[in-house]
Amino acid sequence: MSFLLTATAALPALGAIATAAVPAAKRNAAKWLALIVSLATLVLAAIVLVRFDPGGDRYQLTESHAWIKDFGVRYELGVDGIAVALIALTALLIPFIILAGWHDADPLETGNKRWRPTQGFFALILAVEAMVIISFEATDVFLFYIFFEAMLIPMYFLIGGFGDRAHEHGEEAASTQRSYAAVKFLLYNLAGGLIMLAAVIGFYVVAGHFSLQTIAENGVPEMATSTERWLFLGFFFAFAVKAPLWPLHTWLPNAMQESTAPVAVLITAVVDKVGTFAMLRFCLQLFPEASKWATPAILVLALISIIYGALLAVGQRDMKRLVAYASISHFGFIIMGIFAMTSQGQSGATLYMVNHGISTAALMLVAGFLISRRGSRLIADYGGVQKVAPVLAGTFLIGGLATLSLPGLAPFVSEFLVLVGTFARYPVIGIIATLGIVLAALYTLVLYQRTMTGPVKAEVEGMPDLRVRELVVVAPLVVLLIFLGVYPKPVTDIVNPAVKQTLSDVQKQDPKPEVEAAK
Amino acid sequence: MNPVNYLYLAALLFTIGATGVLIRRNAIVVFMCVELMLNACNLALVAFSRMHGNLDGQIIAFFTMVVAAAEVVVGLAIIVSLFRSRHSASVDDASLMKL
């Protein structure tokens, strides 16, 4: 039995404690410590990736210890291909998030009204990383639930305590908005989590244990149809809030708008992925029949998310809000891919999670750099940036093109797979969802046009181009976007067997092509 | 002696304690009444232990004592600091929880 998975999650957790313990005077040491810990975690994640054998058992690198015996709760870890891909994504993004947020928690120069614990900011990010990673690893429902919920605490402080100070109505308004967003985030997710807790307990009553590994061996426990459906809905509700799915989405724009760009990336690219991941792992595996029963309704909600999110993105004045609504649209695609119940759809959805993480990080972080230069999030406050900061504009454009799924960049692969996978079973939904690609082009290009092109605005003049630290953040993401767009095979190879397993859990087979069927 | 009698005594003590908590205003007295209730419980637990012939009740009684000790430490400290700030030990004077 190896301790690799525990180590991958424990390292950032210990790092968080160590970072928090750094005295306030040595705030730079805290930054470097956090960065080094996140890089070391990346190395561990890479080892997990290498040690993982796509053709091997369903759950690998497993660890299993009794924990709370009386309730059958075990400390059980194990990863399948989907989890490995997402752990790798998380470990990959955190160093960039830390680097991008290097100055976000520096003490305020003006007036020194509030004390900002720099080391706390980085410790919280590492804490989130640890919890996200262990949620991906947990194969015990209860263990998963604990960290799924615990994540909210550091996120709450990251949003509420270190938010974006750029606000059109000044510092005071920003502070009010920020606490509103943080509380909204907390309440939404707590509500989802509590309903899930009831379902978790219900599941224990029916099944007598919490272990996914046991289910993988012995099959799903017998339960009455109505019980299964209620439990499914309990789980799904929590994940749909986190994902987020229309109409449970309104916390996301507020949270992303009010937090700093790196934290916004943390929310949408890392934390929210736990929601969609959990749909694949828990909803489909624990409640296969109920999943099939709910599929039509969920697909319609996902479709609404896609179109609605994109339309709202078009109507935004605030660029971070715009990215948030674009994310809602993208999460619609992910959920649609999961519940299309085809190999293409689910492989696409998993790839989508990875690609959306990278592309949103690229777009949002560059937007953050832009905002930090001008001190405003409003799109109308910019214009002609391309002329003064061509590299910034170029990377922003690439991030935008990735968001609109341009072929050759990574998100295209996943979006197309999701569309094809959905279309194969539900042609009408597939065709309507295709409208999403036109709308995506609309909001991205409008954003680019209004901020980057046109005559140079007076306030924008003299804006510096990307600095070295910022380039170090953006360049690898851009390279990854191109690489995974051209050669996604390394990821699909890892993901495919896991998707096949999930599909066999729900006993669904891919529809056969018409011509082949005729033969 | 019939162990049930101990239970009657425990009930009596508990009632005295509860009444004291409800009707007295002096914080120290209220506090002592709380202790009285705890001890009534202890008595009942020990009696149960004797009646059932196992040690569970006694063990819990020990727990209760530990809790009671902790409570004394915290509670007295609160009362003392309350007295210092308000020059009164009346519980009705400390009605700050009402907004």
Place this chain on the structure above:
Amino acid sequence: MENLIALLVAAPLLGAAVLLCGGRRLDAVGHWLGTALAAASFVIGVVLFADMAGKDAEHREIGQHLFSWIPVEGFQADVAFQLDQLSMTFVLLITGVGSLIHVYSIGYMEHDERRRRFFGYLNLFLAAMLLLVLADNYLLLYVGWEGVGLASYLLIGFWQHKPSAATAAKKAFLVNRVGDMGLSIAIMLMFTTFGTFAFGPVLESTGETSEGMLTAIGLMLLLAACGKSAQVPLQSWLGDAMEGPTPVSALIHAATMVTAGVYLIVRSGEIFNAAPDAQLAVTVVGAVTLLFGAIVGCAKDDIKKALAGSTMSQIGYMILAAGLGPIGYVFAIMHLVTHGFFKAGLFLGAGSVMHGMNDEVDMRKYGGLRKYMPVTFVTFGLGYLAIIGFPGLSGFFSKDKIIEAAFAKGGTEGWILGGVALLGAAITAFYMTRVMLMTFFGEERWQPAPDPDKAPSVEPGIEVHPGEMPHPHESPKVMTIPMIVLAVGSVFGGAFFSIGDRFIHWLEPVTDHAHGHPPISALAVTMSTVAVMVIGVGLAWLQYGRRPVPVVAPRGSLLTRAARRDLLQDDFNHVVLVRGGEHLTRSLVYVDHTLVDGVVNGTAATMGGLSGRLRRIQNGYARSYAVSMFGGAAILIAATLLMRAV
């Protein structure tokens, strides 16, 4: 030989990567590097062509499998190339004309500080376009398809500081995206029907599925073609795309990219052959666009927009021919190639004129330029003769064949399509003569240069002194030589292809060819084509040659005014799509804020109010809390006992 195919794409791709990431250090050599790599690609193309021409017709197709792109259960997408005669034709056209335009741009963009990036974008375009025509499956074609769209977006918006250019770029991308939606739906349909979207398997098994399915696929492919090739109803972006630098208009928006739709339809010939309804739709789109473009071309005073209308119309001819099935495929491609020569030449000529005239684009402010720019005049003139179908020049051969094939479709349709094509030929002659006369003949109507602060549409890098009269002059050699080469192509191309039906024999193994039988004799068709051309030229001469051209455009008839506004299609789009979309998004933002969020906030407010009432129970007296505690405990105990009793 197979391994060279990837190099074709790799050379310009490398150029794009180096030029775009290279930074300022490459400013001095960037344009040479870009041109050299484009030329390298052309040389590879020629080598491959020589190799291919040396083989039998049946064994000419070669392929190269690079790597497995998206391997997912039941879904196989590869990066693999296929080079057959059809692709070869395009490769030579793209790299040939592309290289010439690279050379031309060295001169044209000389004063632009961002010239390096311009060449990077041009190289990117070449790579994407080559990928499009070399792909061996529809998904890879789609990559090239959107890749050229991206290059087009970047190049139209090259002068981004002009809001009009940025808007035009965005519009082009968006309209194209609508078409792309068609292509992606077509690919999905193929996947669900055939289980694959590689050319070979899909096109071979068209017989095994229903006609309805093939019609659906065909119509979706047509939608895609409409977007990329600027056909009605998705044509509105092409006119605006003229905001880009002129070499871009020549390469992308005349010679190559906009013809991708024709390639798509000809490539998918088997699908259309088996779906007559889809074919009919293709011919209708082609016929409508060829008139639409021609009418718009007659009314525009902006020389580039007039040419853009003409491009639209000429592609309409190609689409019409492609919709005719095996009797038209070859001629569609032949017209595509000859059009590539003469239209690129015309655009380069227009660029040369603008270069000499302080970047003035309004033809009403030209006039009498033939004395000042002889080379431009001659090359432009030859291109003009080619496009109107002057006997013996290349446009004559290709267009005449298309008109003949349109008649040969047979029945009433044949007569209508043939008639439309003939009418189009007449209008072509009219508007091209108008361009020619207004630009090179008549008196000099030059105007002083505008103040760049007031009219920011002047291209940057070119020094314009407000109030100065233009000094028309011939362009440097680096610009005129490509024009001369293209002029030679426009003169001799058609004849070269037609002698001994060379072009037909070349393409026949790929596209199939059937000889059409028009209801009237081929000679009669040719005679009438020449006759309508003469009428068109004559009418134009009557209006613009004999009478002086007013500097300010007259109000014009209702049709003229509508044609100046692209036959009101933009207005329609604006009112229905833009305004409607704005209202929709605005109301959705409102709904999201008040309704969806309102439900949640309302719940919160209700809870707040409720707890405000409940708060009164908290009177602050420890005794009352204790009472409630004891009361609660008593109730609990009572309930327990009661339950036990029951």
